[in-house]
Amino acid sequence: MTVPTATSRMILVVGGGISGITAALEAAECGQQVMLVEKTPTLGGRTSQLYRYFPKMCHPSCGLEINLKRLRGNPNVRVMTQTEVVAVEGKRGDYRVSLKLTPRYVTQNCTACGKCAEAVSAEIPDAFNYGLSRLKAAYLPHAMAYPQRYVIDPSIIATAEGQKAKAACPVNAIDLEMVEEQVEVNVGAIVWATGWRPYDANKIQPYGYDRFPNVITSLEFERLADPRGPTGGKLLRPSDGQPAKNIAFIQCAGSRDENHLRHCSRVCCMASLKQTQYVREAGGDGKSTIYYIDIRAIDRFEDFYQMVQADTTVSFVKSKVARIALNEANNNPILHGVDTEGYHRYANEHDLVVLAVGMEPEITGLLANGGLRADIVLDSSNFIEGCAGGALEAGMFGAGAAASPLDVNRSVQSATAASLKAIQVLHKVASSEVV
Amino acid sequence: MATNLQTPAPYHNNFLREVEERVEEGEWVKMCMQCGVCAGSCPFGPHWEHSPQKIFMMIRAGKREEVLTSDAMWMCTSCYNCVVRCPRQLPITHIMHGLASYAHRLGLVPKGQPTHEFATMFWNNLAKKGRVNELKLTLALYFKDGLVAGIKTVVLAKRLNPMEIFGGHAIKDLKGFQAIIAKAREIEDKKQGLTG
Amino acid sequence: MADNKFAAYICAGCGIGETLDVKSLEKIAQKEGKMALVKSHPFLCSEEGVKTIQDDIANESVTHICIAACSRRAKTEAFSFPGISTARANLREGVLWVVAAGAEHDEVRQEMAEDYVRMGCAEVKKMILPQGNPDKTQAKNILVVGGGMAGMTSAIEAAEAGYDVVLVEKSGALGGFAKQLWKRVPFSAPYSEAQPTGVEELAARVTAHPRIKLHLNSTLAETAGAPGRFMIKIAQESGGVSDITVGAIVQATGFTPYDVNKLPELGGGQPNVVDQAGLETLARTANGAAIQRADGKVVNSVIFLQCAGQRDDSGTHLSYCSGHCCATSIKQAMYFKDANPDVDTMILYQDLRVPGMGEDFYRSAQDKGVTFTKGKATKVAGNGHGCSVEFKDLILDELTTLNADLVVLATGQVSNAGVDLDKWTEVSTAAESGDASAKEEQQRLRTTSVLKMNYRQGPDLPQLKHGFADSHFICFPYETRRTGIYAAGPTRRPMDLDQAITDATGAALKAIQAVENAAAGRASLPRVGDLSYPIVRLEGCTQCKRCTVECPFGAIDEDERRFPQFNEQRCRRCGTCMGACPVRVISFENYSCDTVGMQIKAVNIPDEDEDKPRILILACENDAYPALDMAGLQRQVYSAYVRAVPIRCLGSVNTIWITDALNSGYDGVMMMGCKRGDDYQCHFVKGSEMAYYRMSKIGDTLTQMGLEPERVQTLEIAITDSVRVAGLINDYVKQIKEIGLSPMKGFG
CATH class of the missing domain: 3.30.70.20 (Alpha-Beta Plaits)
Known part of the structure; x- marks a missing residue:
């Protein structure tokens, strides 16, 4: 891989989700040079795994298409996938960043013709579908993957399968000898748009995500609803593949909870309200029940909440569900708790439970690896507040869900703002360097 | 101040403050966010009048008499399900016991409340000899519902040493123990404003 | 300008060479497409393949190329040749991957590919390389309207990036609504205490900044021009007018609190009932000491009523939630508790909305002894000493009446976005037809305008919903419908101070981008960088x-x-x-009635007796065309009788294309656009809507031609519809076969 030469006139954006893409493009369209690094093989991030957005019920892939078009047409942005930041040294205006490049085993020659996938029989869990389905070990991460190039999974590299893939490639794009590389780049400012990850539902023991097949996460439910997802868009129960008709949505699964995430993840109420409409659209006699503490449908989202409240297929129970038991006869989860409005005890059987899992900053992983500098200030939930030292020393900025649990719209705002902050650093460094 | 007759203004913080000051772990009550997970987690839930979360709301609403005469806190079996699950990490079990103890002190326990009766017997038993005479305690408990039922239960249980019925043994410094108890009660009463 | 030289390059890779007759495609490009140079290559996107093209550009003076290979969405970077007009004929996703396998389909598959080559050649023949708008603009300074927190932030953030700013504020001082606040909600850990607002510091920085020119006591009298050359008249209160030219505009004109007098049932207008703004005034007066009411009585008990006149589904008050008010009431309850912990403070809420780290602020208030009650107030009445509040406690499920010294109504934010353009259009249409009272009303409306734009479409930014000048798009919160003008802060959307600051910073960037785009003659979102213009x-x-x-x-x-x-x-x-x-x-130079019209005409229409329908697909380039592409990627199979043309927007479809197509013997036309209606998806706002409207009028034309109305179909296709779209195509082909082929064949 050719590694572009970066200078201190360049902005580094870490993370290729919608916040990172936005931060990179907004700066690039102001004429700045940007390097965008993403640790997975494709840009798009979490939003590309969502089926629809609230409140318009429009498709995230529509915005992704526009952003990818912006990217393809803009020579100011250099995209590096499968690249992670391992260390940052230096100061505002002059950071030296070590990047680790994980091999893709596929070169730029790849035309995405798909012959390698046809040749390979080994399968791996499909990360794009949160493991709800499997795909070939030579794969295109998803239909809108960018760059549009296949990936060879490391598990087949030293195997006959790997050789089969290589042999099948008509354009000699597979290079099984690729190795991990480390490069250092010099940048003036850094935007951390490392995003979020769903809170590990296994940790919420009373809900039995690890034990009950028909307890899934809200992210997995998005994949079920997507026509390009593992069930072709049908809302099927994992236990028996039957259509789910009576679905419970449990809010604050991990959020607003000092045993798990102390913050409110902001998006989950609206996400569940949106998902009730997937149930409605699926037709038939599907019903949704939302178990909640407070419905946080802020500003014009309130309209959406009122629309869902008027929907006869949806009911609301003000209650944090205490625990889930299993009806072993039919694998139905039984929800136990108390409706606090007037104190009504319930034991409600549903055929599918969707846990509205909270947003945990992905940066938590970087912290564990020691990859984050000490001068990045985090709040008590590990969201990036900023850079120590105040306005004159800050050259690193958090953007999007790395900075706060935000919805897409606000993440984009946040990323746009962070982009300007980065531009200011370059401007000031340049103007003080005027000979 | 005639504490046990006072009716606080509704939703004004007098009773909440009283609870904070006089009930063990009472200062946690204000931190409840009314999610209801405690109510749903309690194995005895179906049998009581008010759930912990409701009790906490009632405290905030100044429903002093209703709270202190509720049977809710007497039903707690200390399973700690609520404490483990509470998203605000409230020591709910302790608060419930604290409320029970406070109600007892104020003489506001519902009449015939079985847990209270057991607790009283337990306490009297303990206070007398400095240790619990399980047999006497259990007999007292079982016979409270009548002689026949009691005998049946005891005989079936076959788990107690019948010899303990004859006096039972005390701890070594029984007088000292009783003095400690008396002093502790005095200090506690003073702290809670029940005396002095 | 040098002569045009046309070349076609046909890729034989990805299985194209094995499945299609590439030689015959070459011949078609040469003979029918009239390409001066035609080459095929086994792997055109390879370095070597691309170099072939580059060499021809350098050595053979090729100016226009048609690349017959994969979709225009694939290998875009490889096939990007600066200064060269390029058309893409989609043989891979559009033919190879979607036409059923097997020898029995060889003929139709080859015909489809041949047509796409013809179309690519026809398109490029009509393309002109966009030169960029010759009317380059110079102004790179930014006008910020409104000197509140958002406006000051936009100004300082743009200035700090090296852009000159003109800040216009209608009052005599900077600070706006935030200046009225005693303290603000915390923005950073530990999120437990109210913080100083920072307004004075920011105002001082703005005032002192050498790049910011301040106009106090001033409003806009006129906005004319366009990005890069907005001509602004600034009217001073004193009567003077100054003319300035600016490159872009940020409108940060804030909000007005909902009028409490409209809430008599909640005590609005009574002496011991204030709104949140009123409480801030009391707190500022108290300056950290015990808060007193207007009558001087120290407040010992206070009740905050959330959602006062908000989240109202009766249509009387605001239907939306203003988002900030829960945290604001928490902050205000702390004012009381911090001054005297013995003050009873109760917040009566239905859903407590403190997202993110607001949860910590909520905890902190509880810790300070603020009481939270889930309930709904039904009535607030003044009594001798204070107020009585009637409410239903939803947890205890009972009605209660409670007395308090003071009641604070958490009312909502009403945007100061200016004139509602729907109203404007209605009034101005009536005025144009000579209605005298409408003319008066139009004048009156104009005086309430903020920007006083002289645009035909009205004097202010279009409003999205509830009077806020927001973007319609989730992915693009700054995708404004007036290029180069960005709303920021609570004018755009209800929000708190923290969000307003972020929003204003983002808007400043967009304004900077707008002036840079205008100076380079480029389009902004969504066709970023497009140099063509009408x-x-x-x-x-x-x-x-x-x-x-x-x-x-x-x-x-x-x-x-x-x-x-x-x-x-x-x-x-x-x-x-x-x-x-x-x-x-x-x-447009590279997109015109001709570039599309000639593609439509280039398709070879078989005779009626061949029984091979031809169906034209006009597909929106952002949603439907990618959906068709992805149908290919997933190897969905659809009919080889369709010919798809990507278009910028269904709104750009000129009915001549439809009538020409039908005249020349096409059997049907599928127009694929995005969702219309209130939740429209069209990034050009009304494209899909317009297409439906225009096609509703085409019925007569069809009848005159003796054609069935089914021959033109308008569809909503989402980008995720890759499976569905294949089904729709196949169904339509079946339907057309049932209706019968067009009688127009052979007349075109």
Whole structure:
């Protein structure tokens, strides 16, 4: 891989989700040079795994298409996938960043013709579908993957399968000898748009995500609803593949909870309200029940909440569900708790439970690896507040869900703002360097 | 101040403050966010009048008499399900016991409340000899519902040493123990404003 | 300018060479496509393949190329040749991957590929390399309207990036609503205490900044021009007017608290009932000591009523939630608790909405002894000493009446966005037809305008919902419908101070981007960087005004003779004007009635007896075309009888394309656009809507031609519809076969 030469006139954006893409493009369209690094093989991030957005019920892939078009047409942005930041040294205006490049085993020659996938029989869990389905070990991460190039999974590299893939490639794009590389780049400012990850539902023991097949996460439910997802868009129960008709949505699964995430993840109420409409659209006699503490449908989202409240297929129970038991006869989860409005005890059987899992900053992983500098200030939930030292020393900025649990719209705002902050650093460094 | 007759203004913080000051772990009550997970987690839930979360709301609403005469806190079996699950990490079990103890002190326990009766017997038993005479305690408990039922239960249980019925043994410094108890009660009463 | 030289390159890779007769495709490009140079390559996107093309450009003076390979969405970077007009014929995703396998389909597959080559060649023949708007602009400074927290932030953030700023504030001082606050909600860990607002510090920085020019006591008297050359008249209160030119505009005119007097049932208007703004005033007066009411009585008990006149589904008050008010009431309850922990403070809420780290602020208030009650107030009445509040406690499920010294109503934010353009259009249409009272009303409306734009489409930014000048798009919160003008802060959307600051910073960036784009003659979102712009042949214009009325971005004014006057820097290059023009005098250099029309005509229409229908698909380039592509990627199978043409927007579809297609013997037309209606998805606002409207009128034409109305179909296709779209195509082909092939064949 050719590694572009970066200078201190360049902005580094870490993370290729919608916040990172936005931060990179907004700066690039102001004429700045940007390097965008993403640790997975494709840009798009979490939003590309969502089926629809609230409140318009429009498709995230529509915005992704526009952003990818912006990217393809803009020579100011250099995209590096499968690249992670391992260390940052230096100061505002002059950071030296070590990047680790994980091999893709596929070169730029790849035309995405798909012959390698046809040749390979080994399968791996499909990360794009949160493991709800499997795909070939030579794969295109998803239909809108960018760059549009296949990936060879490391598990087949030293195997006959790997050789089969290589042999099948008509354009000699597979290079099984690729190795991990480390490069250092010099940048003036850094935007951390490392995003979020769903809170590990296994940790919420009373809900039995690890034990009950028909307890899934809200992210997995998005994949079920997507026509390009593992069930072709049908809302099927994992236990028996039957259509789910009576679905419970449990809010604050991990959020607003000092045993798990102390913050409110902001998006989950609206996400569940949106998902009730997937149930409605699926037709038939599907019903949704939302178990909640407070419905946080802020500003014009309130309209959406009122629309869902008027929907006869949806009911609301003000209650944090205490625990889930299993009806072993039919694998139905039984929800136990108390409706606090007037104190009504319930034991409600549903055929599918969707846990509205909270947003945990992905940066938590970087912290564990020691990859984050000490001068990045985090709040008590590990969201990036900023850079120590105040306005004159800050050259690193958090953007999007790395900075706060935000919805897409606000993440984009946040990323746009962070982009300007980065531009200011370059401007000031340049103007003080005027000979 | 005639504490046990006072009716606080509704939703004004007098009773909440009283609870904070006089009930063990009472200062946690204000931190409840009314999610209801405690109510749903309690194995005895179906049998009581008010759930912990409701009790906490009632405290905030100044429903002093209703709270202190509720049977809710007497039903707690200390399973700690609520404490483990509470998203605000409230020591709910302790608060419930604290409320029970406070109600007892104020003489506001519902009449015939079985847990209270057991607790009283337990306490009297303990206070007398400095240790619990399980047999006497259990007999007292079982016979409270009548002689026949009691005998049946005891005989079936076959788990107690019948010899303990004859006096039972005390701890070594029984007088000292009783003095400690008396002093502790005095200090506690003073702290809670029940005396002095 | 050098002569045009056309070349076609046909890729034989990805299985194209094995499945299609590439030699025959070459021949078609040469003979029918009239390409001067035709080459095929086994792997065109390889370094070597691309070099072949580059060499021809350098050595053979090739200026226009048609690449017949994969979709225009694939290998875009490899096939990007600066200064060269390029068309892409989609043989891979459009033919190879979607036509059923097997020898029995060889003929139709090959015909489809041949047609796409013909179409690519026809398109590139009509393409002109966009030169960029010759009317380059110079102004790179930014006008910020409004000197509150958002406005000051936009100003300082743009200035700090090296751009000059003009800040216009209608009052005599900076600070806006935030200046009225005693303290603000915390923005950073530990999120437990109210914080100083920082307004004075920011105002001082703004005032002292050498790049910021301040106009206090001033408002806008007129906004004319376009990005890069907005001509602004600033009217001073004293009566003076100054003219300035700016490159872009940020409108940060804030909000007005909902009028409490409209809430008599909640005690609005009574002496011991205040709104949150009123409470801030009391807190500032108290300056950290015990808060007193207006009558001087120290407040010992206070009740905050959340959602006062908000989240109202009766249609009387605000239906939305203003988002900040829960945290604001928490902060205000702390004012009392911090001064005296013995004050009873209760917050009566239905859903406590403190997202993110607001949860910590909520905890902190609970810890301070603020009581939270889930309930709904039904009545607030004044009594001798204070107020009585009647409410239902939803947890205890009972009605209660409670007395308090003071009641604070958490009312909502009403945007100061200016004139509602729907209203404006209604009034101005009536005024144009001579209605005298409408003319008066129009004048009156104009005085309430913030920007006083002289655009045909009205004097202010279009409002999205509830009076807020927001973007319609989730992914693009700054995708404004007036190029180069960005709303920020609570004018755009209800929000708190923290969000307003972020929002204003983002808006400053967009303003900077707008001036840079205008200076380079480039389009902004969504066709970022597009250098083409509408060119009009005024001598053919009939002054029908359709283009001026239908332009979704207000880019076209009318001159004194009622000719359209294009403001290219406002234009977003959707082509709605081109679609609207009945005499087809509007076009873009690389996208015109001809570039598409010639593609339609290039398709070979088989004779009726061959029983091979031809169906034209006009597919929106952002949603439907990618959906078709992805159908290919997933190897969905659809009929080889369709010919798809990507278009910028359904709004750009000129009915001539449809009538020409039907005249020349096409059997049907599928127009694929995005979702219309309130939740429209069209990034050009009304494209899909316009197409439906225009096609609803085409019925007569079809009847005159003796054609069935089913021959033109308008569809909503989402980008995720890759499976569905294949089904729709196949169903339509079946339907067309049932109706029978077009009787027009052979007449074209």
